[in-house]
Amino acid sequence: xxxxxxxxxxxxxxxxxxxxxxxxxxxxxxxxxxxxxxxxxxxxxxxxxxxxxxxxxxxxxxxxxxxxxxxxxxxxxxxxxxxxxxxxxxxxxxxxxxxxxxxxxxxxxxxxxxxxxxxxxxxxxxxxxxxxxxxxxxxxxxxxxxxxxxxxxxxxxxxxxxxxxxxxxxxxxxxxxxxxxxxxxxxxxxxxxxxxxxxxxxxxxxxxxxxxxxxxxxxxxxxxxxxxxxxxxxxxxxxxxxxxxxxxxxxxxxxxxxxxxxxxxxxxxxxxxxxxxxxxxxxxxxxxxxxxxxxxxxxxxxxxxxxx
Amino acid sequence: xxxxxxxxxxxxxxxxxxxxxxxxxxxxxxxxxxxxxxxxxxxxxxxxxxxxxxxxxxxxxxxxxxxxxxxxxxxxxxxxxxxxxxxxxxxxxxxxxxxxxxxxxxxxxxxxxxxxxxxxxxxxxxxxxxxxxxxxxxxxxxxxxxxxxxxxxxxxxxxxxxxxxxxxxxxxxxxxxxxxxxxxxxxxxxxxxxxxxxxxxxxxxxxxxxxxxxxxxxxxxxxxxxxxxxxxxxxxxxxxxxxxxxxxxxxxxxxxxxxxxxxxxxxxxxxxxxxxxxxxxxxxxxxxxxxxxxxxxxxxxxxxxxxx
Numbered sequence: 001x002x003x004x005x006x007x008x009x010x011x012x013x014x015x016x017x018x019x020x021x022x023x024x025x026x027x028x029x030x031x032x033x034x035x036x037x038x039x040x041x042x043x044x045x046x047x048x049x050x051x052x053x054x055x056x057x058x059x060x061x062x063x064x065x066x067x068x069x070x071x072x073x074x075x076x077x078x079x080x081x082x083x084x085x086x087x088x089x090x091x092x093x094x095x096x097x098x099x100x101x102x103x104x105x106x107x108x109x110x111x112x113x114x115x116x117x118x119x120x121x122x123x124x125x126x127x128x129x130x131x132x133x134x135x136x137x138x139x140x141x142x143x144x145x146x147x148x149x150x151x152x153x154x155x156x157x158x159x160x161x162x163x164x165x166x167x168x169x170x171x172x173x174x175x176x177x178x179x180x181x182x183x184x185x186x187x188x189x190x191x192x193x194x195x196x197x198x199x200x201x202x203x204x205x206x207x208x209x210x211x212x213x214x215x216x217x218x219x220x221x222x223x224x225x226x227x228x229x230x231x232x233x234x235x236x237x238x239x240x241x242x243x244x245x246x247x248x249x250x251x252x253x254x255x256x257x258x259x260x261x262x263x264x265x266x267x268x269x270x271x272x273x274x275x276x277x278x279x280x281x282x283x284x285x286x287x288x289x290x291x292x293x294x295x296x297x298x299x300x301x302x303x304x305x306x307x308x
Numbered sequence: 309x310x311x312x313x314x315x316x317x318x319x320x321x322x323x324x325x326x327x328x329x330x331x332x333x334x335x336x337x338x339x340x341x342x343x344x345x346x347x348x349x350x351x352x353x354x355x356x357x358x359x360x361x362x363x364x365x366x367x368x369x370x371x372x373x374x375x376x377x378x379x380x381x382x383x384x385x386x387x388x389x390x391x392x393x394x395x396x397x398x399x400x401x402x403x404x405x406x407x408x409x410x411x412x413x414x415x416x417x418x419x420x421x422x423x424x425x426x427x428x429x430x431x432x433x434x435x436x437x438x439x440x441x442x443x444x445x446x447x448x449x450x451x452x453x454x455x456x457x458x459x460x461x462x463x464x465x466x467x468x469x470x471x472x473x474x475x476x477x478x479x480x481x482x483x484x485x486x487x488x489x490x491x492x493x494x495x496x497x498x499x500x501x502x503x504x505x506x507x508x509x510x511x512x513x514x515x516x517x518x519x520x521x522x523x524x525x526x527x528x529x530x531x532x533x534x535x536x537x538x539x540x541x542x543x544x545x546x547x548x549x550x551x552x553x554x555x556x557x558x559x560x561x562x563x564x565x566x567x568x569x570x571x572x573x574x575x576x577x578x579x580x581x582x583x584x585x586x587x588x589x590x591x592x593x594x595x596x597x598x599x600x601x602x603x604x605x606x607x608x609x610x611x612x613x614x615x616x
Contacts, residue, residue: 077589085589134465136555148555150458157442157557161589164554169547169585171480180587239477246472247444247456247555249465277477279488281385281393281469 002068005029005060006306007053009072010115010297013038013089016049019298020056023068023306028298030056039091046097050104065106069305072097072111073118073297077160082112085160111304115297117154117163119290120147122300123254127291134250137290138165138237140259140266143179144187144194150248154304166191168243170236189236192259199229216262230269238273245274245282256290263289310376313337313368314614315361317380318423318605319344321397324357327606328364331376331614336606338364347399354405358412373414377613380405380419381426381605385468390420393468419612423605425462425471427598428455430608431562435599442558445598446473446545448567448574451487452495452502458556462612474499476551478544497544500567507537524570538577546581553582553590564598571597 004023009016013036020030034052036045050064057064074097076087082098098110113121120129120137129135133152139145146165148155155162166187167180174184188194192212199205199215203225207214218226241253260266267287275283292299312331317324321344328338342360344353358372365372382405384395390406406418421429428437428445437443441460447453454473456463463470474495475488482492496502500520507513507523511533515522526534549561568574575595583591600607 146555150463155458155556158553158559158593159557159589161553161587162555162557164557164587164590167587168551168554172478172547173481182585182587239480243476243551244555245466245469246476247454247470247552248463249467249470249472251466277490279469279472279475279490281467282472285466 003062003066005057005062005067006302007056007067007070008298008300008302009049009070010118010301011036011045011049011072011074011090012115013075016045017294017298018049018052018056019302020060021302029060031298032056036090038089042090042092042095045090046100046104050101053105067105067107069109069111069302070101070105070107071113071118071301071304072101073113073115073301075115078112078114078156079160080156082110083160084112109305113154113156113300113304114147114160114163116145116147117149117156118147118300118304119256119292119296120149120163120254120300121154121303122292122296122298123256123290124149124152125303126299127296128254128288129252132251134248135252135254136165136241136244136248136250137254137256138241139257140190140192140255141257142192144191145257148248148250150250165240165244168240170240186236186240190233190240190259195229195233195259198232199225202232203229205229212259213262216265220265230265234266234269235273238270239277241270241274241287242277242282245278245285249282250285253285253287254290255287256293256296260289311370311374313365313370313375314610315364315375315378316606316608316610317357317378318426318602318609319353319357319380319382319398320423321346321383324353325602325606326357326360326364327610328368329610329614337368340364344398346397350398350400350403353398354408354412358409361413375413375415377417377419377610378409378413378415379421379426379609379612380409381421381423381609383423386420386422386464387468388464390418391468392420417613421462421464421608421612422455422468422471424453424455425457425464426455426608426612427564427600427604428457428471428562428608429462429611430600430604430606431564431598432457432460433611434607435604436562436596437560440559442556443560443562444473444549444552444556444558445562445564446549447565448498448500448563449565450500452499453565456556458558473548473552476548478548494544494548498541498548498567503537503541503567506540507533510540511537513537520567521570524573528573538573542574542577543581546578547585549578549582549595550585550590553586553593557590558593561593561595562598563595564601564604568597
């Protein structure tokens with residue numbers, strides 16, 4: 001337990017968000033952010049993170065080595081033992097991140113995880129799924145990400161690739177390829193760009209700089225084409241959630257990311273299709289909007305190393 | 309640890325298979341089977357099972373209460389804490405099976421699980437996935453069942469419904485309903501009857517009493533329609549496995565059940581579509597044919613309670 005101070009670090013493509021959490025006060029005692037630059041040698045970014053942790057620890061009156069734990073979320077695949085595997089978002093190759101951080105800080109309790117998985121853990125600890133032990137979190141942004149927590153633990157899986165929900169096949173007839181090279185992935189219909197694509201290609205909505213938000217706003221105002229677009233989005237996402245339930249039957253679904261700012265219309269429409277497509281025993285699994293926003297990653301990173 | 313004697317019990321719709329395993333000898337010391345009758349009061353069947361366990365223990369020279377553990381597989385949903393939820397195959401309502409068995413035997417170490425999940429655990433312990441910690445097992449029989457083991461433990465999930473792989477939606481355009489009420493479930497194409505349906509409906513193969521075995525035999529002999537039928541079966545199952553991998557990224561897939569007697573043609577064809585449809589990081593997850601056959605359930609039941 002030590003002094004009950006934990007670092008939660010959320011490494012993103014442009015910034016690294018860092019929080020120092022006190023378990024005694026049950027709150028973040030310091031928050032800060034440093035830039036991250038893509039394709040830099042990983043040792044430069046890791047060195048900057050460690051330097052900042054040392055500063056933040058000093059301000060809290062402790063040496064970095066006295067900190068009780070360090071949790072880190074990474075925008076790429078991370079194995080269960082904390083190895084980062086070729087993180088395209090950072091331009092990293094394979095990096096044994098937890099070992100490096102342990103060596104540089106003298107802290108033994110260090111964990112790393114994929115950022116979407118870590119965010120799901122954050123929502124379980126302090127957010128929309130507080131009190132649950134399992135959750136599947138879907139993040140609807142530029143892409144579609146997924147985080148899986150089973151029995152209170154992040155599921156990393158083979159090559160750290162568990163939770164790649166955006167690449168579940170939902171449309172076997174699709175002719176266009178997804179970024180992953182396959183066809184008919186959920187991401188092609190449920191990401192911000194996917195929703196805009198549906199509106200443009202299937203319903204000829206052709207406003208300049210059309211966004212997913214515009215479509216949800218129009219749907220809320222009763223626009224027919226926008227409603228049909230939302231229906232198609234919801235059918236694909238609802239079916240995907242139902243397929244996920246058939247595999248691991250989680251206690252709850254959480255929907256987050258920029259697109260989820262559209263609010264309850266997302267939950268209502270998606271769960272309509274979810275229920276229609278689910279077996280009786282799975283039909284009552286609830287879904288909620290994510291609560292923690294950008295803080296989910298830091299909370300989840302801390303949760304990885306707290307109370308172990 | 310005690311005397312190292314464990315009961316593994318596999319409750320089926322027509323028979324209950326029971327084995328007594330000795331961890332000291334690492335082998336089954338007794339096997340037997342008693343009939344199970346559907347829609348009987350559950351207490352009758354449970355009473356018969358306990359009576360038989362007492363007999364078998366006595367033959368092994370111990371009293372039932374001295375046995376080190378009892379594991380039970382049930383052909384229906386079972387929660388993580390061993391409650392059987394409305395088992396249609398036995399005509400049971402909700403039965404707190406582990407508590408009842410504990411009371412009737414005096415044995416504390418009792419676990420129950422869904423038979424497909426338990427079989428997957430058996431294959432991990434002594435079968436096709438020996439040495440692995442995770443596995444997803446698909447059982448291709450009259451229906452399509454699924455078993456999920458994560459980090460060495462059965463995943464029961466919400467209402468014991470994890471691993472309902474047969475009800476993953478793989479064909480959104482399907483017009484006919486599956487037994488579960490939804491449309492386009494994997495079971496409609498990958499079960500023994502589903503494969504025959506593909507051959508009849510899409511390729512007009514109309515031999516009397518056509519079986520899945522006939523179709524695989526014809527495919528092996530080069531028959532074009534049979535090969536096309538197998539291709540469609542394999543595309544649906546391969547896509548479903550790929551979707552499962554996107555969720556939990558298991559270490560290995562196991563394919564069992566009566567249909568899998570067709571042999572390696574199943575693995576080859578299914579994995580061809582699996583790889584085509586999978587993200588790079590997931591493409592090398594292997595698949596193997598199940599090894600233990602009818603013994604998987606008993607081995608898995610024992611594994612639930614051994615070494616805990």
